[in-house]
Amino acid sequence: MINITLPDGSVRQYESGVSAMDVAKSISEGLARKVLAASINEEVWDASRPIQSDASLKLLTWTDNDGKKTFWHSSAHLMAEAVEALYPGVKFWVGPAIENP
């Protein structure tokens, strides 16, 4: 078992390999639907990535800047998928999300 510390300071125990999404679901399904990513030990991770040892965890949703950033980053990948479907053989450089284009 590993200890997961939530932002309010409470500590919950989970099996090693638990993901932030699993933690969210154990709190509430409604919350889990809104989770975009998670801050694990102050580093932004995929919500599905397994956590192997004790960690602090903050679920990130649309109201968090890092949640928004992740959402827009994933949107850029979705746009790339669309562009590639329309123009096969297209090559991409990088696409960081920016403020107010």
Added chain:
Amino acid sequence: MNWRRRTMYIRKEISKTEAVKYFTDKNDEYKLDLLGGLSDGEITFYTQGEFTDLCRGPHIPNTGMIKAVKLTNIAGAYWKGDEKNKQLTRVYGVTFPSQKELDEHLAMLEEAKKRDHRKLGKELSIYTMDDDVGPGLILWMPNGTIIIEELEKLAKETELDAGYKRVVTPHIAKESMYITSGHLPYYAESMFPPMEMDGEKYYLKAMNCPHHHKIFAAEPKSYRDMPYRIAEYGTCYRYEQSGELFGLMRVRCLHMNDAHIYCTKEQFAQEFKAVNDMYLKYFKIFGIDKYVMRLSLHDPEKLGQKYVNEPELWLETEELVRNVLIETGVPFVEVKGEGAFYGPKIDVQIWSAIGREFTLATNQVDFAQGRRFKLEFTTQDNTTDTPLIIHRAPLGTHERFIGFLLEHYAGKLPVWLSPVQVKVLPISDKYIDYAKQVSLKLKKADIRAEVDERNEKIGKKIRDTELLRVPYMLVIGEKEMTEGMVAVRRQGKGDTGTQTVDEFIHAISGEITERHDN
């Protein structure tokens, strides 16, 4: 293809050899270029649906969460920003988790365009720029200068009440001072290049602090002199890349609502709270109801490198700052590892009336500069100690703050800030003399008034005055002249009735001295 489907974003750790093979097969020289800088153990691929990319991540769980999409623009961009390279195409767009949020965002952008400070700055003759003066160097025109003077008056009154004293310092200083402060070499890139004189190098000042420290040091200080608070609307010069310059928001010459508070450790919490209260007072005056203080803390692992090595002072001041923020109920967030070298930093984010975010100002707690400048005061036990310094600039710079205000108010400034507060509009030439008498009376009561003497129809005079966002119009015709009255029109509200000149002066004077928000 079914584009309504939902696919997961899947992360995969991959070896460099495999990654290189994947993009070699795809004949993708761009991704191979990126891979060149990476090594085994730090390479991940992400795949959703049919698309795989080299990517550090992270990503959201699935594409179904992206509910609203709008492509906004398309432009050419040189690879790696170098014009010798090939031109690529950049597609811009914005996405939201719901259509409602996208609609709101697009409406905000539309409104922001109408409120663009560069457009309003020109229409209202607030500021200009000139190629012969140089990029990023603002020429404040008479209307803009009135706004500046009103803001400075507010700052002076507020700071006087809060026990500050005012100082004035030169715009240049010798290299040696900036070496002491540490701006050289660390900040050299943001400063204008030096001037040589009498075998010495002089720099244009990029901040006012070192000059203020020298004023503190000019006379011996004891605990009785503390806290010592000095303020100046200081002119600073910063070298911003020409591509970064933007209207009033990014400039090379700026006027900062600066002050430094030198205090003892015991006085710190109270002084910091007073600074915070000053912000709240200003937010109220300007009708800023959404704001966040961003408290940047140190990273204990980087003490002595990125942060001055005073672990206890860091923890102590961070705790004091945090307590003040909690006590005053100000919304704030904490960010680890973004503090400045010499102490915790508080960035103040504000939102304009249309919901656009601005960084207004930065407060800085400083326990290093005092030592670098050998600042001292005699304590009650007759020993010496180094003061803590609070750097603060609640109204930011004139440039950025006025840019913000123009958007926030859509150019319709509150009466106290308006360059022209009252326009007197005679309906024909016959009433010009009476209009001038009214205007003179207003000016004697310290109201900024002008007469529209043009030979135009009253309808056009009203429309033109509305366009200039003048808050009050006084229409003068036969009836008003014979009865000694004025017909009052309020910007955006229309006709508000007839008053005697004295009644009008009384009402508007109250609005001005109490600095009513619109």
